[in-house]
Amino acid sequence: MTLNQLKAFVEAQRLGSFTAAARSLDIAQASASELVRRLEAELDAELFVRGSRTLTLTAAGQELLPYAQEAVAAADGGVRAVHSLGSLGGGTATFGVLRNADYYLLANLVQMFHARYPAVRVRLVGQNSAETASAVAAGDLEAGLVVLPIDDEGLAVTPLMRDEVRYVSAAEERTREPVTIEAFAAAPLVLYDAHYGWKDPTRRQLAERAQLAGVTVDPLIELEHVEAALKLAAAGVGDTIASRAVIASPTFPAGLRTASFAEPLYDTIALVRRRGHPLSRATRELARLAEDTIREIRGGLPD
Numbered sequence: 070m071t072l073n074q075l076k077a078f079v080e081a082q083r084l085g086s087f088t089a090a091a092r093s094l095d096i097a098q099a100s101a102s103e104l105v106r107r108l109e110a111e112l113d114a115e116l117f118v119r120g121s122r123t124l125t126l127t128a129a130g131q132e133l134l135p136y137a138q139e140a141v142a143a144a145d146g147g148v149r150a151v152h153s154l155g156s157l158g159g160g161t162a163t164f165g166v167l168r169n170a171d172y173y174l175l176a177n178l179v180q181m182f183h184a185r186y187p188a189v190r191v192r193l194v195g196q197n198s199a200e201t202a203s204a205v206a207a208g209d210l211e212a213g214l215v216v217l218p219i220d221d222e223g224l225a226v227t228p229l230m231r232d233e234v235r236y237v238s239a240a241e242e243r244t245r246e247p248v249t250i251e252a253f254a255a256a257p258l259v260l261y262d263a264h265y266g267w268k269d270p271t272r273r274q275l276a277e278r279a280q281l282a283g284v285t286v287d288p289l290i291e292l293e294h295v296e297a298a299l300k301l302a303a304a305g306v307g308d309t310i311a312s313r314a315v316i317a318s319p320t321f322p323a324g325l326r327t328a329s330f331a332e333p334l335y336d337t338i339a340l341v342r343r344r345g346h347p348l349s350r351a352t353r354e355l356a357r358l359a360e361d362t363i364r365e366i367r368g369g370l371p372d
Contacts, residue, residue, distance in 0.1 A: 070111055071365045072144050075137040077104035078116060082134060085123040095184055096177040099319060161190040162351035164359065165201035165213025167338070168262070169295060172314040173366050175214075175359065182355050189351045197265045205341050211352040212342040214359055216270040219341070227340040229363045234271055234334040235316060235327040237299065238308040244328040250275070253330070254284040257307035261298045263291035271310065271336055278332070299325065312336050314366065338363055 080090035081101065091101035109116055116130035126134065162182070166175050179193050194204070198215035205213050206223045217228065236248040243256065253275070262269040267276045279286045289307045292298060298309040303322035316327055340360060342348060348356060 070108060071104075072140065073365060074104045074108040074111075075140050077101045078108055078130075078133070079137050079141050081105060081117065081124055082126060082130070087124070095180045100177060160349060160351040161192060162349070162355040163192040163209075163211045164194070164352060164355050165204060165210045165215070166193060166195045166359070167214050167216065168195055168197055169312070169315065170195055170214075172312070172318055173338070173363060175362055178355070178359055178362065182358055186351070186354070191355070197262055197268075198270050199265050199268045202341055205343060208343065208346075211346075211348050212340060212356050214363070215339055215341050217337040217339050218270055218273060221341070223344055224341045225344045229338050229340060229360060230366065231335040231337050232312045232314050233329065234310050234312050234336055235329055236308065237302055237311050237316070237325055237327050239303055239305045239325055240308070241326060243308060244326040247329050247331040249331045250278045250282045251284055254279055254282075254286045258286070258288040259290045259292070259298045259301045259307040259309045260288040261292055261295045261309070263293055266291070271334075274334060275310075296320070310334075 076094060077087075077090055077096075077100075080093050081087055084090050084093060087102040087105070088098045091098040094101060105116065112129065112133070114129035115127050116133060118125040118127055166178065167173065170178075179191050182189070182191060192210075194201070194210060194213075196204075198217075198219055201210065201213040201215050202219040202221070202224065204210040206220075214229075217226070219226075236244065236253065238244050238256075243252075260272065262272065265272075267273055275286060290298075290301065292301075295309075295311060295315055299311065299315075299322050301307060302309045303325055311321075311327070315321065340356060342356075
């Protein structure tokens with residue numbers, strides 16, 4: 070159970086809808102409903118009666134409400150107490166985020182940061198992890214979130230969470246059992262991150278496995294974005310891969326099936342910064358918010 074989940078629950082009850090709660094919290098509507106869904110999953114109880122125009126608390130929701138309100142009020146009071154000692158009055162935060170940041174609820178990171186520190190300029194760059202690592206090492210960015218493995222010379226790396234990467238196909242017969250690297254190499258593949266190709270960390274892991282197995286992975290189609298690859302997979306053009314965060318999203322196409330790899334494959338998300346170079350106060354605070362968000366997501370994903 071996290072504070073953000075409780076905030077989404079309290080605001081949804083107060084305002085009567087996830088849309089209004091999201092507006093109040095400065096997050097996307099899908100993010101607000103997802104936070105409440107994860108809270109319900111943890112409690113193994115539905116908190117709202119859905120289907121009507123206005124959200125109504127269930128018996129479980131009524132029991133939780135006063136405790137949630139107390140927790141949110143206490144946290145807000147603590148924030149106000151700390152901010153009263155002083156706040157960021159300027160500066161620039163430079164930070165790299167994952168290409169698929171939306172699936173990890175990072176899309177609203179800059180809004181949250183700006184709401185707290187409106188005088189701070191923000192440079193938030195979304196790109197492939199290989200490029201983010203290079204930019205941090207070169208000093209173009211102070212810090213960033215990446216998927217491992219990366220070339221980490223000169224970098225301090227702090228792993229935050231693992232997210233399983235699964236095989237995705239519209240064909241039932243290709244997802245009945247865990248997928249070997251040999252079967253993966255033989256399949257018609259639609260892979261994304263075409264610009265970086267096998268420098269992309271996830272594809273880099275697959276290439277290393279293929280090399281050890283003595284096979285070659287040769288995609289039928291390469292393109293840039295996971296969403297496009299999933300659409301082609303849903304149309305039966307070929308198979309692809311996706312992390313559990315992507316698979317669990319509301320936009321994951323219906324009709325697609327997934328299977329784990331015979332040797333499970335994981336994206337490890339990590340925070341990177343230049344070794345021996347302390348972060349500016351602004352970037353340090355932005356990095357802290359990003360870490361909190363990733364750790365919150367870690368608790369909501371299936372094992």
